[in-house]
Amino acid sequence: MRKDASGRRSVEAEVEVPGSPEEVWRAIATGPGISSWFVPSELEEREGGTTVSHFGPGNSMDSVATITAWEPPRRFSAEAPEDMGPGSPKVATEWIVEARSGGTCVVRVVHSWFASTDDWDNQFEGHMHGWAAFFRILRLYLAHFRGQPCAAFQLMGAGSEPKAATWGALIGPLGLAGAAEGQRVSAAAGAPPFAGVVERAGSSEHPELLLRLEEPAPGIAHLFALPMAGQIFLPIRLYLYGDRAPAAAARAEPAWQAWMAERFPVRAPG
CATH class of the missing domain: 3.30.530.20 (START domain)
Structure with a gap:
């Protein structure tokens, strides 16, 4: 600064x-x-x-x-x-x-x-x-994906300290535990369907994954852990591109919302 x-x-x-x-x-x-x-x-x-x-x-x-x-x-x-x-x-x-x-x-x-x-x-x-x-x-x-039409959605979950445990509880059931840059990944059984390549894997201190997706449509997924107000928040953003992106997003978002709500409900402060 x-x-x-x-x-x-x-x-x-x-x-x-x-x-x-x-x-x-x-x-x-x-x-x-x-x-x-x-x-x-x-x-x-x-x-x-x-x-x-x-x-x-x-x-x-x-x-x-x-x-x-x-x-x-x-x-x-x-x-x-x-x-x-x-x-x-x-x-x-x-x-x-x-x-x-x-x-x-x-x-x-x-x-x-x-x-x-x-x-x-x-x-x-x-x-x-x-x-x-x-x-x-x-x-x-x-x-x-420069210039392509985009359909995007955001999700939010939350868990308790410690950060490493909550992050692990997110990425393990998704099939992303131990994911490394350049690795091809796909959804574990029971997780919302996705497949792609890991573009970035953050450190244990700053947990983050950036994926270049092939399914549910060509796109990008970004997941990270954010400590705030005594909780570990888990923002997830999916950006899907191309002509089939709106239909793919319409199918994928409810599946992701239900999966996150079941495992990581966000509680009110206080």
């Missing part, structure tokens, strides 16, 4: 991805593009427009911002009041696309805010770890 004398603080993350500036811009600066690797989103493609990202069910988990600069296919920025919760500072987010040789671009996201205390620093630094994971999905999407 950077600080300057004016009280401005900022954090940033970047990734090199395949594609022309125009192709990358469509992925990061349109509603369908963002929804193909991030969370369900809408974006009005103009200065003064609104961008909304849906991080969960209901409006309470929406992130809403106003676009303050719009310079396709190079840069846009947006401002969100209290994006980290009540009383949090206004956050300005800038997206930058820089062309590189060899048909690639660098995508950079910068969050900045003004504050007189360090109260929000850890949360913003935590944001960068989240961007690193989503940028891996972005790179995979642009490498294999």
Whole structure:
């Protein structure tokens, strides 16, 4: 995190991805593009427009911002009041696309805010770890599924400490225990059907799996464990691509929801 004398603080993350500036811009600066690797989103493609990202069910988990600069296919920025919760500072987010040789671009996201205390620093630094994971999905999407229609869904389960035990209780019955990068995997008996290749296997400290799917349709699956509020949350996101993606998602989502609800019900805080 950077600080300057004016009280401005900022954090940033970047990734090199395949594609022309125009192709990358469509992925990061349109509603369908963002929804193909991030969370369900809408974006009005103009200065003064609104961008909304849906991080969960209901409006309470929406992130809403106003676009303050719009310079396709190079840069846009947006401002969100209290994006980290009540009383949090206004956050300005800038997206930058820089062309590189060899048909690639660098995508950079910068969050900045003004504050007189360090109260929000850890949360913003935590944001960068989240961007690193989503940028891996972005790179995979642009490498294999660029421009294809997407049907995506999100799941959430929760278990108790310790993290390793809850993570093991998720990936074992799925048939993913011990999965290594480059390994072909498929669903265990009784699990929702899937098959593909492991693109990333996280460490025991930061459990994560990123799969490039062949079934239930060509796509991406991302699973990880997140300690929060005394529980271990288990977010799962599936992004399916191509003409058969909507039908495949319509079949797969109920199966995944039922499987997760039976094993990892999310309890209310308190």
